[in-house]
Structures are given as structure tokens and as C-alpha cells.
Amino acid sequence: MIEVKNLHKSFGDREVLKGIDATFENGKTNLIIGQSGSGKTVLMKNLVGLFDPTEGEVLYDGRNFVTMSKEERIAMRREMGMIFQSAALFDSLSVLENVMFPLDMFSKMTHRERVKRAQACLDRVGLIQAQDKFPGEISGGMQKRVAIARAIVLNPKYLFCDEPNSGLDPKTSLVIDELLHGITEDFNMTTIINTHDMNSVMGIGDNILFIYNGEKEWVGDKTMVMESTNEKLNDLVFASDLFKKVKAAYVKR
Template sequence: MIELRDIKKGFGDKEILKGVSATMESGKVNLIIGSSGSGKTVMMKCIVGLMTVNSGTILYNDQDFTAMDEHEKKTIRQEIGMLFQGSALFDSMTVEQNVMFPLDMFGKGSYKEKKKRVMECLDRVNLKDAAKRFPAEISGGMKKRVGIARAIVLNPKYLFCDEPNSGLDPQTSLLIDKLIKELTLEYTITTVINTHDMNTVMESGDHIIYMYEGYKQWEGSNEEIIFAKDEKLNDFIFASEFLRDAKEMRQMEMFRDKNWRDRLQGGKPEK
């Protein structure tokens, strides 16, 4: 679990994060969404320690990350997997060598043990046959899957993804979303995704944080977002007439689901 308590971050006179508090649970896909300039990218960078907050607290399983020295932070970072927007693969290394890289940097054991772990991860993302190929020889979707394999090779407790569907076609995006969600559940990872992709929001968003001008404007699940009354959120998520129609159709589908109706009538406060 990752917990943010009243974190603030600014540059000079410009305040970017204005007292954000949130909890991101393990075994769930936690999304950070918002328009450009909303503070979502800065928030993710603060969570992983690429930026230092001006005030507030970031907790990893009740350990105060903001109060740690560099050695202690390194221990936490070894439990973090990163999937970068552009995959960030090494062009001069094969797929297998790219996935092996974190094991060479932080892992222990023999080469044989490392190789076995690499092939397990490549098999999990259905890329075992591409192990000897170079990044230039594979598609964008395959590169993303290599990035995922590299991100999970150290068995991380936390997985951070920056725009995992950027530059991908809709069908490949669905496959990447499905894979990330499956891995999150399978390994009980705390997954945090920074995204603009509305399909990711609607299909994978177990927990969603909507940022607006540095504030946490709304928080809830992909089911709750369908019935949310927050005007700024709805203007952002359901901006087009097509998406507004899709929202109404999803509402009708959910009302036909007795389990959802029972939960809705159970007095859960609306976000």
C-alpha cells in the first residue's frame, strides 16, 4: 500500500501539488488522470522519489519514504518496477538482455538462475520466442510487453506505468491493459498508472484519482465514475457526444445488474 498525506510540491512561486492525500492499495490498478498541467506527472515523480516534496508524507507500507536517507530509499526502489512511456529499451541489447538488466544491477544468483527468471517473465508476456531479437526488430506493442517483463523481473511490490498505451493501436492497448491488470492481481502488486487513455479508465480503473489544477478533484472506481456528479470530471472524461452516449448506455447496463443495484442502494456515499 502507498499512502500520500497532504503532499505539496512547487517550483519557485508556482505551486503544482496543493495538499494531495490518497491511498493506493495492493492488488489494484490505481490510475492518476487529469489534463496537461493538472499535476499528475509531478505527483508520480514525487511518489517514486524522482522529485522531493516540499511538505507532506509519502508512505510505503507505513514506512515514511520522505524521511528516508538515500540508502533506505534504494531499498524501497528495489521493490519498484517501472514501465516507461517509450518503453526505454536499450537498442544495442536483445530482448533477453533488456529484461536481464535489472537482475544484473540488483539481483543475486547465478547467470543460469537469472536466465531462468528472464524466460519466465518473457513467457508470461508471450514473448519467449522473441528473446534473441533486438528492439528494432519488434513492434511497438511487443516493446511494451518487453518493458512489462523487465518491470516485473525483480518481483516488485509496486509497479509504476507512465502512459503505457501511448502510441499503440486500440486493440494492442486493450491487450496491454489486460496484461497489466492480470499481473497486478496475480502478484498482488500496487500498480499506479499515469494515463490519458479512457479505455484504461473504464476497463482497468479499480481506483481512480482525478487531478485538477494541483488538487485531487475526485476519487473513486471505474464503476463509480459512471454515476459521478462532479462537473469538472465529467467534462474531462465524457467530453464528446459519443462518450456521453456511451456513459448513458453503461449506466443502463449497470442498473440491470442486480448486484450493482444492491450495492448502490446500500448507502455508499456518492463521490
């Protein structure tokens, strides 16, 4: 579990995060949503230590990441997996070698053990048959699945995903969502997804934090989204005609 307490972040005179309190639970897909410029990306960067908060706490199962020493933070990051907006794969490495990379860097496994572990993760994302290909030889959706395999290869407690469906078609996005949700449940990870994909909100939103203008505006799950009377949330989630019709049909039930 990750807890955020009274988190503030300013850049000069501009306050971007204004006292965020949030809890991200184990075994659930925790989504951060908000309009562009709302502060959701800044929040995630504070969670993983790319930014230091101006004020507040970030607690990893009770351990305050903000006050940790450099050495303690390095050790903590080994408990984290990250999936970037771009898959961020190494073009010169094969799919298998990309997934093995964290093991090569941080594990004490033998080469055979590292290969076996990487192959198991590729099998989990349905890409064992692509292990000898290079990133340029596979589709964007497959690249994202390789990135997921790489992110879980060290068996992290915490998984961070920055716009994992960016640039993907709706069908492939659904595959990625279901994969992230399944892995989160299987490994009881604390998964945090920064997203603008409202299909993800309605599909895998176990716990949703809606940020508006740097403040926590609303918290709930995908069922509560359908029942919400928060106008700012409804304007974001139900902007499309399709979602408006879904909301209207739900309300009439």
C-alpha cells in the same frame, strides 16, 4: 499499499500540488488521471523520488519515503518496477538481455537462474518466442510488453507506469491494459498508472484518482465514474461522442 498525506510541491512561487491525500491499494490498478498540466506527472515523480515534496508524506506500507536516507531510498527502489512512456529498452541488447538487465545489476542469482527468471517473465507477457530479437526488430506494442517483463523481473511490490499506452493503437492498448491488470492481481502488487487513456479508465480503473489544478478533485472506481455527477470529471472522461453515448445509455438503465 502506498499512502500520500497532505502532499505539496512547489517550483519557486508556483504551487503544482496542493495538499494531495490518496491511498493506492495492493492488488489493484490505481489510475491517476487529469488534464495536461493538472499535476499528475509531478505527483508520480514525487512518489518515486525524482522530486522531493515541499511538504507532506509518501508512505510505502507505513515507511515514509520522504524522510529516508539515500541508502534507504536505494534499497526501497529495488522494491519498485517502472514502465516509462517510451519503452526505454537498450537497442544493443536482445529482448532477453533487456529483461535480464535488472537481475544482472541487483540480483545474486547465477547466470542460469537469471536466464530462467527472465524467460519466465517474457513467457508471462507472451513474448518468449522473441527473446533473441532486438528492440528494433519488434513492434511498439511488443516493446511495451518487454518493458513490462523487465519491470516485474525483480518481483517488485510496487509498479509505476507512466502513460503505458502512449503511441499505441486501441487494440494493442487493450492488450497492455489487460496484461497490467492481470499481473497486478497475480502478484498482489500496488500498481499506479498515470494515464490519459479513457479506455483504460473504463476498462481497468479499480481505483481512480482525478487531479484538477493540483488538487484531488474526485476518487472512485470505473463503476462510480459512470454514476458520477462531477462536471469536471465528466468533461474529461466523456469528452468523446462515443463515451457520451455510453454514459447516456448507462444513466437510462
